[in-house]
Amino acid sequence: MNTTPLLPNFFAGRWQTGAGNGTTLLDPVLGTPLVRVSNTGLDLAEGFAFAREQGGQALRALSYQQRAGLLGAMVKVLQANRDAYYEMAIANCGTVTKDSAVDIDGGIFTLGYYAKQGEALGDATCLLDGERIRMGKDPLFQTQHVLNPTRGVALFINAFNFPSWGLWEKAAPALLSGVPVIVKPATATAWLTQRMVQDVVDAGILPAGALSVICGSSAGLMDQLQPFDVVSFTGSAETARIIRSHPAVAQRSVRCNIEADSLNSALLDPAATEGSEAFNLLVAEVAREMTGKSGQKCTAIRRILVPRALFDATAQAIGAKLAKTTVGNPRNESTRMGSLVSREQFDSVLAGIAHLKTEAEVLFDGNGAALVDADRAIAACVTPVLLGHRQPAQAQVLHEVEVFGPVATLMAYDDEEQAYALIRRGEGSLVASVYSADPAFMARAALALADSHGRVHMISPDVATSQTGHGNVMPMSLHGGPGRAGGGEELGGLRALGFYHRRSAVQASSVALDVLAASGTPLKY
Numbered sequence: 001m002n003t004t005p006l007l008p009n010f011f012a013g014r015w016q017t018g019a020g021n022g023t024t025l026l027d028p029v030l031g032t033p034l035v036r037v038s039n040t041g042l043d044l045a046e047g048f049a050f051a052r053e054q055g056g057q058a059l060r061a062l063s064y065q066q067r068a069g070l071l072g073a074m075v076k077v078l079q080a081n082r083d084a085y086y087e088m089a090i091a092n093c094g095t096v097t098k099d100s101a102v103d104i105d106g107g108i109f110t111l112g113y114y115a116k117q118g119e120a121l122g123d124a125t126c127l128l129d130g131e132r133i134r135m136g137k138d139p140l141f142q143t144q145h146v147l148n149p150t151r152g153v154a155l156f157i158n159a160f161n162f163p164s165w166g167l168w169e170k171a172a173p174a175l176l177s178g179v180p181v182i183v184k185p186a187t188a189t190a191w192l193t194q195r196m197v198q199d200v201v202d203a204g205i206l207p208a209g210a211l212s213v214i215c216g217s218s219a220g221l222m223d224q225l226q227p228f229d230v231v232s233f234t235g236s237a238e239t240a241r242i243i244r245s246h247p248a249v250a251q252r253s254v255r256c257n258i259e260a261d262s263l264n265s266a267l268l269d270p271a272a273t274e275g276s277e278a279f280n281l282l283v284a285e286v287a288r289e290m291t292g293k294s295g296q297k298c299t300a301i302r303r304i305l306v307p308r309a310l311f312d313a314t315a316q317a318i319g320a321k322l323a324k325t326t327v328g329n330p331r332n333e334s335t336r337m338g339s340l341v342s343r344e345q346f347d348s349v350l351a352g353i354a355h356l357k358t359e360a361e362v363l364f365d366g367n368g369a370a371l372v373d374a375d376r377a378i379a380a381c382v383t384p385v386l387l388g389h390r391q392p393a394q395a396q397v398l399h400e401v402e403v404f405g406p407v408a409t410l411m412a413y414d415d416e417e418q419a420y421a422l423i424r425r426g427e428g429s430l431v432a433s434v435y436s437a438d439p440a441f442m443a444r445a446a447l448a449l450a451d452s453h454g455r456v457h458m459i460s461p462d463v464a465t466s467q468t469g470h471g472n473v474m475p476m477s478l479h480g481g482p483g484r485a486g487g488g489e490e491l492g493g494l495r496a497l498g499f500y501h502r503r504s505a506v507q508a509s510s511v512a513l514d515v516l517a518a519s520g521t522p523l524k525y
């Protein structure tokens with residue numbers, strides 16, 4: 001008999017345990033079993049209909065302000081249980097405290113941010129988009145664009161690296177919009193997502209059907225989607241292709257947001273010198289980005305572009321910082337960087353590094369260092385690797401392959417335009433960061449990179465202590481990116497509500513529009 005606990009799913013308004021043995025989640029450092037997940041035998045049609053009908057109706061009956069109150073109450077429940085979440089993150093994600101915080105506290109912060117934003121929307125039940133527009137010379141007949149919550153369910157298919165933040169950064173704007181949520185966490189780290197949902201459900205904050213969690217297989221979930229539902233996917237480009245071509249999206253026009261992988265860049269000003277503030281800021285951020293969450297961040301810096309004359313100095317400076325990164329068991333206080341999320345990811349990252357090495361030279365490899373309190377044969381621990389290429393225009397793989405671990409490639413450039421062209425070889429990324437003391441260069445770089453990046457992070461010495469970090473996704477700024485990054489948009493303050501609302505042009509007399517306006521509030525960003 002299997003004694004590893006089987007996590008129940010909260011689906012169709014009740015706790016339901018899947019059939020069979022399910023999939024066992026492991027401690028990625030110790031290799032020990034933690035819990036199992038299964039959704040075999042659950043009636044998917046029943047669960048989706050329950051969320052859509054019961055949850056949707058109850059949420060839409062509330063105003064934005066009332067729903068914001070629910071988010072605020074959820075924040076309190078999650079905060080009260082933080083210690084348990086940190087324990088689970090150590091056990092299931094292999095993360096050190098500061099990396100767990102990005103996921104756990106980052107998720108709770110985002111929820112709290114939307115609670116505040118929603119409060120300001122008052123007792124409205126719809127959003128007024130822009131001013132009324134006259135339809136002719138006569139001001140009597142006019143158009144008012146209106147945003148109404150969609151009468152469907154929001155399905156979230158999430159990635160393994162952010163079991164907390166990945167849930168709340170999507171659920172906050174969905175629930176605030178009045179749209180019920182069904183979350184399917186990535187199997188490897190589903191435990192934390194399931195527990196957070198359980199705590200919120202047990203607290204009795206949300207109406208029945210507003211929040212469901214289904215762990216284990218993704219089979220059949222997309223088949224349930226109907227035209228007014230939405231699906232928000234975060235994960236690999238490969239799975240994104242499957243989601244995008246599913247008949248629900250391709251034939252039934254289910255709205256789909258994709259956050260996929262990305263080859264994010266950091267760029268150093270061509271006029272920077274060794275040891276300058278801009279140089280030091282880039283070096284510190286690259287080292288932080290490579291090692292934060294063991295490089296398992298969709299926003300992590302993968303390509304570092306520096307003026308050719310600074311290539312060797314940058315390699316040495318980053319290498320010196322990486323050499324200080326102790327890797328191993330996150331339970332040991334001397335460990336700076338924990339493990340990858342699973343032994344499968346370990347294999348995938350090692351294979352990825354080998355692939356990048358077919359083009360790149362190795363500038364730093366921490367592999368000689370001993371692991372802290374961890375067995376190399378069991379733990380999913382990979383030490384940081386800095387690769388390099390002096391003629392990156394000739395590289396292919398380095399601009400195409402995302403290795404989801406503590407790995408980045410240093411690249412030399414000869415002039416500003418070449419640097420932008422190299423960055424654009426990523427074919428659309430989530431974020432580029434630029435390090436410079438020259439405002440004119442930063443403004444040029446921002447405009448050169450903004451069309452191919454969801455976010456451009458400009459770092460000059462004056463913001464050195466107040467900046468929020470290259471890889472940190474803040475709820476007030478847009479998250480997403482064009483092209484291979486998936487073409488999606490999330491967060492960006494109230495912009496996020498757009499995905500969960502339907503825009504309609506209401507053409508009517510001014511008198512009717514006056515009555516309608518009483519239910520709405522102008523959408524101001």
Ligand code: NAP
Binds near residue numbers: 217218243261404480
């Ligand atoms: P993944 O393998 O694509 O899995 C993502 C999710 O899709 C998981 O929940 C997975 O479930 C599910 N899934 C797998 N096959 C599916 C199918 N045929 N139909 C429907 N769902 C399916 O990605 P991952 O390995 O978890 O995450 C790593 C990747 O995510 C990286 O490439 C990273 O860049 C990207 N990422 C992007 C962002 C962003 O915001 N842009 C954020 C985080 C991560 P199972 O776990 O059960 O297989």
